[in-house]
Amino acid sequence: MPFPRSTLIAIVAATAGALAVRMAAARGGLWLDEAWSAVFARDAATAISALRIGHDNNHVLNTWWLQLVGWPASPIAMRGLSILSGTAAVPLAALIAGRKGPLAAALAAWLFALSPALVTYGSEARGYAPMLLALLAAILMIGQSLDAPDKPPPVVGIAIALALGTLAQLTMLFALPALIGWVLWAGRSRQPLRTTARLLGPGLIAASLSATAVLAGGMTIGSYQPFTIAAWADGLGELARYTLAIGWPPKGWLLALTAAGSFALVVARAEDHRAALTALAVLAFPVAVAALGIGNSGLPRYYLIAAAVLLLAIAEAPRTVALPLSIVILGGSVIGDLDLVRNLRADPREAVTAMANARPQGATYAVEASRDAAVIEVAAAQARYPIRLVEAPCPAADFLFVARDGDAPFPDSPARCGIVYAPFAGARTTGLSGNHWQLYLRAR
Incomplete structure (x- = not known):
């Protein structure tokens, strides 16, 4: 839908702000995981060799970018792919939420521009920001197709997004069950299996091929921590704190409030097929991690897909909820971003x-x-x-x-x-x- 001029100005301003804060946060030296990535990229030398690194810190698109800018480039250059990806995610989020109106579009743009979690991962030399950009592109195309089922589905675009997202970071695979469940739910009244296979089939094949290419060289885990409920809750609570920039309750309480609020958003939007995506990505996905006892569950970045979908759900909520909650989040985000820019990840x-x-x-x-x-x-x-x-x-x-x-x-x-x-x-x-x-x- 075309946006009013005021909304377009808000989106452009949010995009410019996103670029500025990410560049400011990217000035410091590369910390441990980024530094490993840079050394891997240098030692691999070629794009084909990058696929044979065989380490979980090899985020392939990021490795290719590091090879492109060369050793030793400046910190901002090495983080350039993430900076550009995090910035591009802002207008994309506005387009996704814009189906609910101009206010939702503007709120989504500013939430994605300033959320400290997204600023953090959008300003470091790793694959999480390009993965989220690819996920948002897939969500936009899938949503548009579900809203207009009589139009030819953008299967090629979705396949490219899922393939690139998986090459960027393998946690893209965590999003696939949520996307499948969303399409199944949306098409429940009209041959859901056929609808899902038609819309997502090529994309799932493309993502599988990307994952196979990444895993073909083996996969060494740099650091592995067995699953514990305490670590799982701590990781989710930490991500909730930095996504929503709300620091006053203890992490356990914040996690509980976030889960309850997400459930309320799902119930309030039950008639909208997008509620299924929120339920699956924000609520069911973390529960599945706990049920399966997946290791390293205390790492907040593993749940980034949930953070992105939650911010979209907040922007698309009814005005009486979305506006005050977004104001609170954005106020805290400014404080959190200033701290990130000042600290620069303990600039090594x-x-x-x-x-x-x-x-x-x-x-x-x-x-x-x-x-x-x-x-x-x-x-x-x-x-x-x-x-x-x-x-x-x-x-x-x-x-x-x-x-x-x-x-x-x-x-x-x-x-x-x-x-x-x-x-x-x-x-x-x-x-x-x-x-x-x-x-x-x-x-x-």
Whole structure:
């Protein structure tokens, strides 16, 4: 539907705001998972080799992008695919919600522009932002086809979206059952199986082929945590906090309120086939993860499809619900985004800056965990600072870099080869991504 001029201005402004805040949040150094991705892309060298990396941190479209911009590009360049994808998602969300009117379109645009969860994943060198963009494209095309069943279905466009989304990030596969259930529900009065096969069949085949290409080289899991209810609830609560930017209730209460509110939105829109998508993606999907006992369920990013669909449902809710709730979310989002821009995921480039200030001609460094070497390697390459990793316990390096997750403490004065290291610089991350780090200087 054509939008009034005021709505178009709101959408354009939200898109510009989305680009600005994502670029501002992308200025810091690459943290652990991003740094791994950059090293994988450099070492793979070719696009075909990228398919053979065989690691869960290989998000193929992102790897190809990193190969395109080259090693070592600037942080913003390396994160460019996610920045562009997160920005493009804003007008796409407006088009999806616009079926409910101009207000819904404008609210969806601003929610997608500023939600701290989407800003976080839309400003780091990983595959989640392009995956969400592909998912939104599929939702738009599927919804338009369900609203106009007599028109030829856009099966090619849907297939491309599902294929690219799966290449971007394999969590796209989590969305497929929700999309299938949505189409089945919408077509329940007119040959639902035939409708679903016709609309989604080619797309499901395309997504399967993409997944096969990604998994053909094997799949090593960088970090695996067995399923626990506590971790599952914590991950969902963390994502709810950063999606809705509501910080006052404890995560458990916020998760319960989010689930109850989502259920209320589904009931209120029961006559609309889009309610089935909300029910399946926001409510049934996390429950299925718990029922199946899937590992790493405490990672908030695994539930991003639920976050995106929830924001669409909020924008499409009745005005008396959508407007005040969106105002609250957007107010909190501004605060959350400012924190992300200020913290920059505990900007690890500051560790290299500290090294360069103390040892201008270059330095050696050691890491407590081998995985952390990629963070310093990328940051040093971007800064053109000569540095060498000392992998053996001895001789002692000039610096020791230690990273931590959560509340794990740092050592006070670690020793290597009988030499004590003293704290020299450090930072703590405050958002969904990044690691706390501490840099130690070798005592003289």
